[in-house]
Amino acid sequence: MSSALEVNVSTGEANPYTPSVAADPIPFYSALRTHCPVATMEGMQGAGVYIISRYEDVRWALKHPEIFSSDLVAVDIGQDRPLIPLQIDPPEHAKYRRVIDPTLGPHEMAPLEDEIRLRVNEVIDQFVADGQVDAHAQFSVPLPGKVFLQMTGLPLDDLDLLLNWKDEIIRPGGGLLPPEEATPRRRAAGADLYGYFADVLKDRAENPGTDLLSRFFGTEVDGREMSNDEMLDICYLFILGGLDTVTSTLDCSLAYLAQNPEYRAALVQDPSRIPAAVEELLRFHTPVMQILRVIKEPTELHGVKMNTGDTVLLMLGAADTDPSEFGETAEEYCIDREVNRHLAFGGGPHRCLGSHLARLELRVALEEWHRRIPDYRITEGFELAYSPGIREVEKLPLEFMPLKLNSGV
Amino acid sequence: MSRMRILLDLDACTGHGRCYSLAPKVFGSDDLGHCELLLAEPPEELRESARRAVATCPEGALTIQETA
Numbered sequence: 176m177s178s179a180l181e182v183n184v185s186t187g188e189a190n191p192y193t194p195s196v197a198a199d200p201i202p203f204y205s206a207l208r209t210h211c212p213v214a215t216m217e218g219m220q221g222a223g224v225y226i227i228s229r230y231e232d233v234r235w236a237l238k239h240p241e242i243f244s245s246d247l248v249a250v251d252i253g254q255d256r257p258l259i260p261l262q263i264d265p266p267e268h269a270k271y272r273r274v275i276d277p278t279l280g281p282h283e284m285a286p287l288e289d290e291i292r293l294r295v296n297e298v299i300d301q302f303v304a305d306g307q308v309d310a311h312a313q314f315s316v317p318l319p320g321k322v323f324l325q326m327t328g329l330p331l332d333d334l335d336l337l338l339n340w341k342d343e344i345i346r347p348g349g350g351l352l353p354p355e356e357a358t359p360r361r362r363a364a365g366a367d368l369y370g371y372f373a374d375v376l377k378d379r380a381e382n383p384g385t386d387l388l389s390r391f392f393g394t395e396v397d398g399r400e401m402s403n404d405e406m407l408d409i410c411y412l413f414i415l416g417g418l419d420t421v422t423s424t425l426d427c428s429l430a431y432l433a434q435n436p437e438y439r440a441a442l443v444q445d446p447s448r449i450p451a452a453v454e455e456l457l458r459f460h461t462p463v464m465q466i467l468r469v470i471k472e473p474t475e476l477h478g479v480k481m482n483t484g485d486t487v488l489l490m491l492g493a494a495d496t497d498p499s500e501f502g503e504t505a506e507e508y509c510i511d512r513e514v515n516r517h518l519a520f521g522g523g524p525h526r527c528l529g530s531h532l533a534r535l536e537l538r539v540a541l542e543e544w545h546r547r548i549p550d551y552r553i554t555e556g557f558e559l560a561y562s563p564g565i566r567e568v569e570k571l572p573l574e575f576m577p578l579k580l581n582s583g584v
Numbered sequence: 585m586s587r588m589r590i591l592l593d594l595d596a597c598t599g600h601g602r603c604y605s606l607a608p609k610v611f612g613s614d615d616l617g618h619c620e621l622l623l624a625e626p627p628e629e630l631r632e633s634a635r636r637a638v639a640t641c642p643e644g645a646l647t648i649q650e651t652a
């Protein structure tokens with residue numbers, strides 16, 4: 176069934192939160208952009224929930240936080256306070272970005288490359304001799320977690336604990352529970368995650384190291400020292416923002432390359448094409464399909480009035496496949512796209528704070544994977560199931576020629 | 585010889601880092617990952633990569649002035 180059917184052209188209603196959209200969103204995006212550039216969330220007529228999809232419109236909204244605010248504390252992700260900096264508006268927002276950006280900036284990330292390469296190879300070592308793998312559970316999930324634990328100096332044994340809390344917060348019970356069941360589970364996991372980092376920060380205050388978290392101590396926000404709560408809020412967001420997103424990008428990328436041997440072969444033959452491929456994979460799959468904003472000043476777009484307090488979904492995936500920006504190949508994967516101004520990391524002041532880390536992880540992961548496992552395919556007959564919102568797959572069974580365990584680094 | 589001059593609008597730059605990845609000889613970055621112009625008037629051999637980098641900035645923070 177085409178995902179375009181999730182857009183009701185006559186009523187202007189649409190619903191992105193369905194498995195058919197997540198599996199193949201391109202027809203859905205196209206129907207949105209063409210027929211209802213400001214759509215209403217299905218079944219929520221009158222509730223003021225809109226979907227914006229054209230590249231120029233999404234970009235405009237991202238650049239106007241005074242209209243499209245991120246002050247979204249009402250979105251319950253188990254948090255006690257607004258997440259820093261995700262749910263803070265300018266000008267307050269910049270004060271935090273000024274101190275957090277350098278910790279994940281390009282100058283900090285470059286020296287991590289060798290360590291990340293080691294982590295990638297350790298993960299691949301676990302299954303390379305088997306000739307088959309669930310690349311979701313055994314590669315895409317553990318990799319960003321291990322890198323994060325290494326950067327924060329936390330014990331690797333805590334990985335399962337953290338992943339479990341993250342999943343309980345983002346998609347309790349697999350994401351299909353009614354709110355009255357989901358909310359208490361989110362809050363319980365949220366409380367555990369805060370508690371965990373409260374202990375870690377206490378320890379780092381007493382025994383500072385050179386890790387990411389120790390660096391927060393003594394940093395100044397607005398002429399005063401950053402408070403313990405603020406550090407906690409940042410840690411909370413690192414877990415929620417930095418793990419699932421990389422996992423889903425790796426899932427989408429490997430699944431796509433497994434099904435398109437010619438693109439894969441190009442990367443195997445010439446690994447210098449991988450950085451551009453990472454950008455095109457990010458654009459074409461836009462794993463974070465949409466982000467949320469709340470209207471702070473009444474505004475009008477394509478004849479639709481949006482009022483203070485209304486909610487807006489900025490459909491990044493639809494923007495990233497818009498022919499008005501990306502030309503006639505917008506809805507295709509294009510191996511040598513010349514200009515790629517994709518918005519997979521958002522844009523404007525809230526541009527993904529982890530994008531330099533994410534790009535490094537993705538590049539090194541694809542380099543090492545294709546060096547060691549150049550030829551692979553999805554197990555015959557297996558149907559991939561993508562989750563809406565953040566497009567990861569439940570399971571990604573791949574088959575390949577089993578290799579000797581020899582990471583060669 | 586024709587001249588090419590690059591202009592950076594620092595208020596618009598939010599640190600996507602596309603420019604300094606695509607044309608590392610022309611653009612650098614500060615600690616926040618925001619753009620720093622290394623060569624505002626790049627020589628002939630760097631102009632192709634500079635043009636591409638300018639066109640790729642998602643924030644439209646970079647522009648080019650060409651004079652004959």
Ligand code: HEM
Binds near residue numbers: 518
């Ligand atoms: C491929 C992987 C990733 C993708 C696709 C991605 C995507 C995004 C997007 C679309 C936003 C904008 C949210 C908004 O404007 O509402 C964002 C923000 C953010 N991301 Fe990422 N992200 C990724 C990896 C990471 C990593 C590895 C981290 C690091 C720990 C991270 C940390 C953050 C933070 C802290 C913000 C909030 C920035 C702010 O509001 O100022 N992300 N990300």
Ligand code: SF4
Binds near residue numbers: 601602604618644645
């Ligand atoms: S690509 Fe644009 S936004 Fe990004 S660092 Fe360069 S100038 Fe700034």
